[in-house]
Amino acid sequence: MKKIEHIGIAVKDLEKSNALFKQLLGKSHYKTEEVISEGVKTSFFKSGPNKIELLEATDSESPIAKFIEKKGEGIHHIAFAVDDILAEVKRLEKEGFTILNSTPKKGADNKLVVFLHPKSTNGVLIELCQEVEGK
Numbered sequence: 602m603k604k605i606e607h608i609g610i611a612v613k614d615l616e617k618s619n620a621l622f623k624q625l626l627g628k629s630h631y632k633t634e635e636v637i638s639e640g641v642k643t644s645f646f647k648s649g650p651n652k653i654e655l656l657e658a659t660d661s662e663s664p665i666a667k668f669i670e671k672k673g674e675g676i677h678h679i680a681f682a683v684d685d686i687l688a689e690v691k692r693l694e695k696e697g698f699t700i701l702n703s704t705p706k707k708g709a710d711n712k713l714v715v716f717l718h719p720k721s722t723n724g725v726l727i728e729l730c731q732e733v734e735g736k
């Protein structure tokens with residue numbers, strides 16, 4: 602894995618949280634994006650070389666809605682950038698991690714994403730993401 606790509610934070614109200622994080626970081630989010638297949642609306646902030654992704658559920662079946670129901674708002678996942686997501690999935694499977702989707706799916710921010718089950722990673726949902734080429 603190359604680096605932490607972003608930290609994902611589950612929020613109840615994206616608009617309110619956009620305002621809050623603008624106050625916190627001293628600058629606005631640079632984009633918003635809806636990922637319909639995941640039932641989420643996202644916004645992205647930059648803090649130096651690092652990114653923060655805020656996630657709001659767009660329907661009650663969304664994983665984000667379920668997360669907030671169980672745990673409340675807060676850090677939802679840590680995403681790591683990888684060069685070859687399929688090779689990384691294979692490696693991690695061999696190491697005994699539980700992969701939630703071995704077939705990468707399209708996530709926000711022009712990325713292919715795979716999630717690891719938090720039960721195999723000390724309770725932290727891990728996202729692997731690979732930049733999709735040719736935007």
Ligand code: ZN
Pocket residue numbers: 607608609654678680728
């Ligand atoms: Zn993410």
